[in-house]
Amino acid sequence: MNLSSKRVLLGVCGGIAAYKAVELLRQLSKLGAEVQVVLTRHAQEFVTPLTFQALSDQPLLTDMFRLEQEREITHVAAAQQAELFLVAPATANLIGKYANGIADDFLTTLLLATTAQVMLAPAMNTKMYLHPATQHNLATLRGWGTLIVEPQEGELACKEIGIGKLAAVETIVEAACAYFRRGLEFEGVTLLVTAGPTREPLDAVRFLSNASSGKMGYAVARAALARGAKVILISGPTALTPPPGCTFVGVETALEMYEAVLQHFPAADVVVKTAAVSDFRFVERHPYKMKKDEAPLSTHFLRNPDILLELGRRKGRAVLVGFAAETHDVVDYARGKLVEKNLDLIVANDISDGRIGMGSDTNRVTIISRSGALEHLPENSKEKVAGAILDRVLPLLPRRGA
Ligand SMILES: Cc1cc2nc3c(=O)[nH]c(=O)nc-3n(C[C@H](O)[C@H](O)[C@H](O)COP(=O)(O)O)c2cc1C
Known part of the structure; x- marks a missing residue:
């Protein structure tokens, strides 16, 4: 906090x-x-x-x-x-x-x-x-x-x-x-948030990753702490400093993130999954740096486990919030993901406009709820977007003492 x-x-x-x-x-x-x-x-x-x-x-x-x-x-x-x-x-x-x-x-x-x-x-x-x-x-x-x-x-x-x-x-x-x-809206609530990219190593220095900066997830962590939640932040490699007062778990690969999330999930009342987790990992990981001549010109991947899908299966009373960053058919894809993964809310963002979304300080999102309600929010700082997400999570929490 x-x-x-x-x-x-x-x-x-x-x-x-x-x-x-x-x-x-x-x-x-x-x-x-x-x-x-x-x-x-x-x-x-x-x-x-x-x-x-x-x-x-x-x-x-x-x-x-x-x-x-x-x-x-x-x-x-x-x-x-x-x-x-x-x-x-x-x-x-x-x-x-x-x-x-x-x-x-x-x-x-x-x-x-x-x-x-x-x-x-x-x-x-x-x-x-x-x-x-x-x-x-x-x-x-x-x-x-x-x-x-x-x-x-x-x-x-x-x-x-x-x-x-x-x-x-x-x-x-x-x-x-x-x-x-005491007395804050999220008092007694444990919020687990994942953030940043993952890295799938090919050898000792090369890896497969993505452009996620972690800013959105860290903003959610800060906003939840300020509103009284206990926060567990599970993050891939980023240049950001974890907010003081959270429980921070740093991971590198998708498999590490999967294990960390499942380990902490039983304690969580809310999960906000902003991390951009790699869908694939290399079949082989070379422990040393490959020389130019020995590097394969084609390679094979394995599919990584789907963390959100697994959480949706185990859901219980937890409120699950997913993110869908897409370049086309954003809302349709996000709706499908919400149903498939048994989520309560999904935050869709169109990353075809390279200026906003991944890596930037602002985001323009559409929040879709289980009932099908759809809200387009104007472009805003990630801080404000984080606040808007928490506003929509609050009514979904089981009433205290219920
Ligand atoms: C080496 C040493 C260690 C002490 N450790 C404790 C302690 O852990 N708890 C305690 O209640 N008193 C401890 N005392 C006794 C207190 O220092 C003593 O009761 C003193 O009057 C406390 O003053 P204060 O409450 O105004 O700080 C210790 C005394 C000494 C000499």
Whole structure:
């Protein structure tokens, strides 16, 4: 998910896992969040303030009574500007103080002053975690609506094995994203999108491919992330950067794409298949670069499996959206494909006008639905086309809780 312009206050306590908060800050910032860090005095025994300051654009908060920090941003303003107040790692001490309304340092004061959603990721020795005081405090906080990213079992810094290890950084990031997805139209929806061309190798350097740039699929991935979906992007080789927050699977050949799509399909509520998958592969693949003289002047192909056809067979409740890029009889061909492959929607584009469609930044498409309804959309940016496709997917999703 893209967290751009989301304001996160990241509290870090004095636990051995404090160093993991550096990676947490990095990952949240990479997703676009504006992260301001507040360190307890004991946290600074584990990681230097400089490390956090170097990775955050926001002033670091360490000491409530330092004039320059209070002048740059008052402690109350910091607490009120945040949308999510994440404390990771949260020590037994911090949990105890917060659950009892104690405000004796910068972090605990901000926790009482904030209007943001509070999320704690506890990390401590097993005995500390299971102590009735800690469990009672956590129960109190849950009762207030505080979100807890549960610790995991594992080997702890003290060499004991048990519960209390900080949740994986990825899990904490996902919990933050899940919070920001709440209430968005595609909350709870997993969208699988395929993008780009595939490459069918002939030898170590030569391959059969096509002009797909991947722009349409990446635009669908970005639009779905922005509207709250979890996105799995399966892409052939492109020059594009996967959008932050998606699960990215890079593939090369049609067979690799087939395997990746079938592996992730059971988790998907929606599949948008924009990839231009090669229909054929070479019978033989030479592991070395063929010399000019030994290269065959004719060759044989094998047919690649039809990914959409297979998805149509396994469809279940998933909403399937196909693309048909054609140079002639576009709508007729697309209608046939929709029926043959058991799709819900098909997006047809006429690529006979070389200016738009494959490789370009714009697209002019016709969206055809199962009922036969046909909508011609004007030429538009791929971003807008992606939005229009998602608009038509939304009513096809099973109603939540249904
Ligand atoms: C090496 C070391 C590691 C510690 N690790 C933890 C920990 O993982 N979790 C925890 O709750 N306390 C841990 N503590 C104890 C806390 O540092 C101590 O309770 C401190 O008062 C926490 O302060 P703070 O919550 O204001 O950061 C550790 C202490 C030391 C010396």
